[in-house]
Amino acid sequence: xxRLLDLCSLIRSKNAGPFWLTFDFMARDTDxxxxxxxxxxxxxxxxxxxxxxxxxxxxxxxxxxxxxxxxSFPRPVRQGxxxxxxxxxxxxxxxxxxxxIPAD
Numbered sequence: 051x052x053r054l055l056d057l058c059s060l061i062r063s064k065n066a067g068p069f070w071l072t073f074d075f076m077a078r079d080t081d082x083x084x085x086x087x088x089x090x091x092x093x094x095x096x097x098x099x100x101x102x103x104x105x106x107x108x109x110x111x112x113x114x115x116x117x118x119x120x121x122s123f124p125r126p127v128r129q130g131x132x133x134x135x136x137x138x139x140x141x142x143x144x145x146x147x148x149x150x151i152p153a154d
Contacts, residue, residue, distance in 0.1 A: 054091070054149040057082040063142035068129035071101075071139045072122040073146070083117035089151045092119050100145055102126055 054061065059078045066072035075092060077083035086092070094108035103123040111120045127133045136142060 051150040051152060052085065053147070054086075054151055055147045057086050057151060061143050061147060063139050065125075065129055065139040066122055069125055070122055071125050071142055072120060073097075073143055075119040075121075077117040080117060083114075085153075086119065086151060087112050089153075091149060091151050092121055096149075097121060097123055101142070 054075070057077055058075050060074060060076040063071060063073045075086065077086055092110060094103075094105040094110060097103045097108045098105040101123070103126075108121065108123040111122075113120065125134075125139070129137055129139075
């Protein structure tokens, strides 16, 4: 199987304001993007499972022109809250790097 890191030249997470997290997955090339999109691995269910997000509030957007996928969902706690362990949201992508992407 192929890992997400093998298909993407950039994997990152960050704040999208104080109440949302967003993840960017930029494919290495057209073939990698097609594999990533076709696998449906980056799903609302995955982010619900890994991050406790409500799957109904997870937005998964495929940007064909940019060969990238963006995923956004509400943060579990607002930015800067005492319970916030990652104020900038920049470390949230780590569990996804070795995600196995099934073949078509």
